Amino acid sequence: MSSETKQILTTDGIPLEVSLKKAEKKNKIKAFLLVAPLLLFLIITYVFPIGEMFSRSIDDKMITNMLPKTFKEMEKWDGQELPPEEVFTAFYYDFKVLVDKQEHGKLGQRLNKEKNGFNSITKKLFRQVKRKKIDESTSIKEQIMKVHKRWRNVEYWQAIKRTAPPYTMSKYLKGMDMYYAADGSITQVEEDRRIHRILWLRTLEIAFFVTLFCFLMGYPIAHLLATLPMKYSNLLMICVLLPFWTSLLVRTASWMILLQQQGVVNDFFVLIGLVADDNRPEMMYNKVGTYVAMTQILLPFMVLPLYSVMKTISPSLMRAGKSLGGTPFVAFWKVYFPLTIPGIGAGCLLVFILAIGYYITPALVGGASGTLISNQIAFHMKQTLDWSFASAMGLMLLSGVLIIYWIYNKLVGVDNIKLG
Amino acid sequence: MALPSYTETRYRIWHYIYIAICTFVFFFLIAPLFVIFPLSFNAEEFLVFSEGMKNLDPDAFSLRWYKDMIYGTKNPWGLAAKNSFIIAIFATIGSIILGTLAALGLSSRHMPYKGIIMATLISPMIVPLIISGVAIFFFMAKVGLAATHTGIVLAHIILGTPFVVITVTATLSGFDHSVTRAAASLGSNPVNTFMKITLPLILPGVISGGLFAFVTSFDEVVVVLFLAGLENTTIPIQMWTGLREQLSPTILAVATCLIILSTLILISAELLRRRSERLRGINR
Numbered sequence: 001m002s003s004e005t006k007q008i009l010t011t012d013g014i015p016l017e018v019s020l021k022k023a024e025k026k027n028k029i030k031a032f033l034l035v036a037p038l039l040l041f042l043i044i045t046y047v048f049p050i051g052e053m054f055s056r057s058i059d060d061k062m063i064t065n066m067l068p069k070t071f072k073e074m075e076k077w078d079g080q081e082l083p084p085e086e087v088f089t090a091f092y093y094d095f096k097v098l099v100d101k102q103e104h105g106k107l108g109q110r111l112n113k114e115k116n117g118f119n120s121i122t123k124k125l126f127r128q129v130k131r132k133k134i135d136e137s138t139s140i141k142e143q144i145m146k147v148h149k150r151w152r153n154v155e156y157w158q159a160i161k162r163t164a165p166p167y168t169m170s171k172y173l174k175g176m177d178m179y180y181a182a183d184g185s186i187t188q189v190e191e192d193r194r195i196h197r198i199l200w201l202r203t204l205e206i207a208f209f210v211t212l213f214c215f216l217m218g219y220p221i222a223h224l225l226a227t228l229p230m231k232y233s234n235l236l237m238i239c240v241l242l243p244f245w246t247s248l249l250v251r252t253a254s255w256m257i258l259l260q261q262q263g264v265v266n267d268f269f270v271l272i273g274l275v276a277d278d279n280r281p282e283m284m285y286n287k288v289g290t291y292v293a294m295t296q297i298l299l300p301f302m303v304l305p306l307y308s309v310m311k312t313i314s315p316s317l318m319r320a321g322k323s324l325g326g327t328p329f330v331a332f333w334k335v336y337f338p339l340t341i342p343g344i345g346a347g348c349l350l351v352f353i354l355a356i357g358y359y360i361t362p363a364l365v366g367g368a369s370g371t372l373i374s375n376q377i378a379f380h381m382k383q384t385l386d387w388s389f390a391s392a393m394g395l396m397l398l399s400g401v402l403i404i405y406w407i408y409n410k411l412v413g414v415d416n417i418k419l420g
Numbered sequence: 421m422a423l424p425s426y427t428e429t430r431y432r433i434w435h436y437i438y439i440a441i442c443t444f445v446f447f448f449l450i451a452p453l454f455v456i457f458p459l460s461f462n463a464e465e466f467l468v469f470s471e472g473m474k475n476l477d478p479d480a481f482s483l484r485w486y487k488d489m490i491y492g493t494k495n496p497w498g499l500a501a502k503n504s505f506i507i508a509i510f511a512t513i514g515s516i517i518l519g520t521l522a523a524l525g526l527s528s529r530h531m532p533y534k535g536i537i538m539a540t541l542i543s544p545m546i547v548p549l550i551i552s553g554v555a556i557f558f559f560m561a562k563v564g565l566a567a568t569h570t571g572i573v574l575a576h577i578i579l580g581t582p583f584v585v586i587t588v589t590a591t592l593s594g595f596d597h598s599v600t601r602a603a604a605s606l607g608s609n610p611v612n613t614f615m616k617i618t619l620p621l622i623l624p625g626v627i628s629g630g631l632f633a634f635v636t637s638f639d640e641v642v643v644v645l646f647l648a649g650l651e652n653t654t655i656p657i658q659m660w661t662g663l664r665e666q667l668s669p670t671i672l673a674v675a676t677c678l679i680i681l682s683t684l685i686l687i688s689a690e691l692l693r694r695r696s697e698r699l700r701g702i703n704r
Contacts, residue, residue, distance in 0.1 A: 042543075043540075254456050357550060
């Protein structure tokens with residue numbers, strides 16, 4: 001049937017369908033070429049480095065490269081009893097290479113993390129090798145076992161075998177306060193050393209409550225801004241926008257001044273007789289400071305999406321609700337509130353995402369009990385220089401944020417974000 | 421918000437409670453900024469209101485911290501301000517160029533994989549800064565741009581472009597594409613059409629996106645903390661160090677200047693927003 005229909009041709013004699021497709025393809029390429037510079041730039045400088053964080057976080061190639069012969073021989077060893085002569089011999093030759101390169105110290109330190117006591121026995125072995133005390137013509141196994149009694153302990157050889165894979169999930173386990181036990185099973189650290197789990201929970205708790213406070217404070221004022229006549233609301237809008245545009249550090253600094261023990265807030269409490277002058281409460285360097293400062297700093301991010309949704313709700317809807325016999329409360333709850341839910345979703349998700357990764361404000365006003373997971377990441381990047389652990393923690397945080405971002409995208413759509 | 425005269429008493433009470441809550445929240449939002457002003461004129465070096473200041477004694481006020489900010493010995497603020505402005509200006513220009521081009525492509529209805537590409541371009545705004553900081557640091561260290569202005573500018577372009585993409589896409593959503601087709605049909609080439617027709621129409625969006633990018637760069641501290649060496653110190657870095665170590669009123673003098681700067685930016689952003697709303701109103 002279709003073959004009998006005469007194809008529509010353009011003036012060049014090409015079928016219209018083909019010509020149209022060609023034009024569309026050209027437009028597609030044109031649009032893509034406009035996006036390409038930024039996309040490429042971001043992929044090279046941003047997306048790849050985040051991927052590199054992943055490979056860094058699971059990387060454990062150091063020992064794999066240090067003891068190649070040993071691990072090759074160990075493949076044949078069942079790991080139950082002391083390894084055979086070949087493993088000892090291979091280990092001895094690997095170790096000799098490391099001694100020549102002066103890298104035996106690194107090996108000892110790394111193995112010590114796997115099992116305590118490795119550092120001293122590698123040093124002992126190093127001295128023997130250095131003084132050429134080990135006779136390569138007879139059994140090397142016997143000689144190594146004589147260096148220290150721990151070399152006769154099968155647990156130490158099992159620990160070496162565990163470091164064979166070039167990749168490890170141990171950093172991620174550490175981030176959740178777990179580790180690989182001697183038999184390779186996943187174990188929890190002792191109760192009083194579970195610091196990371198406390199931090200994760202605290203981060204979630206603070207992000208949740210900051211979001212809640214922002215919602216409770218932001219909803220009334222967004223409503224007021226949306227219902228007041230333009231000339232008043234524009235003036236009040238400045239109260240929301242000025243903090244929004246002001247430097248984060250300036251706002252944190254002002255909270256540090258307000259909340260200190262001799263600060264204005266405490267002065268006010270003393271003045272109204274809430275607290276005694278000699279018993280001023282500590283409001284900074286703890287959770288209170290983090291809550292107060294973060295709520296004020298993130299409040300505009302709640303108000304602006306709420307406002308833009310409320311602005312579109314016609315006031316006649318509330319009047320209709322009331323005229324149909326609803327009290328103002330019923331009219332609000334049944335008519336107005338459901339219409340603002342998209343704004344609530346957008347605002348809450350935005351504030352939660354921002355709060356969960358907050359770093360500067362908690363670091364300055366949070367003290368020890370008000371710091372978040374970001375502060376821990378920064379600590380490992382700068383102080384302990386355990387970059388692979390910082391990467392692992394960062395990616396754990398990132399995966400949480402990406403899940404929320406995905407929900408946000410489904411509910412609100414990233415292209416619906418409004419600014420100012 | 422006058423209430424009609426027939427309102428029942430209990431709703432009247434609720435209304436006043438509502439107004440009281442709103443007043444409190446507005447106060448909570450704006451008051452912290454104003455505590456900075458008087459203290460920056462403090463004659464003493466403590467960050468509390470002295471007795472003299474409470475009694476409005478003129479001797480308790482002075483400009484010494486402003487003098488210290490400008491002429492102080494071993495003064496870090498001059499270099500910091502210079503660096504901040506240089507970095508922010510180049511980062512803004514870069515963000516505007518890359519972001520506007522991308523927004524033009526994204527608002528074309530022929531754009532393939534729009535959703536995922538948009539999500540990627542916006543991601544630096546969503547990903548926690550500390551993670552962006554770590555990732556960008558790894559990259560810059562690898563290509564040898566850590567502790568250079570170029571590295572910081574590139575990092576700030578990454579963080580600034582999402583704002584330009586968002587504002588320009590929003591402006592383009594009200595853009596009447598028939599005007600560019602009209603220009604093309606009259607024989608104008610694409611570049612000419614863009615410069616003479618499209619750009620003037622979307623300029624408010626471009627500039628307000630640029631303002632966001634500028635403020636993002638000017639205020640950014642997390643990523644710079646990873647990237648900056650001693651030579652690349654910026655105003656936020658100096659404030660961060662100051663707030664952590666020696667809390668001196670000079671910081672408040674700087675903060676006052678920053679509040680004035682942000683007020684100026686707010687005013688220009690508001691004017692631009694109104695202008696672009698007016699323009700969009702005409703298009704409809």
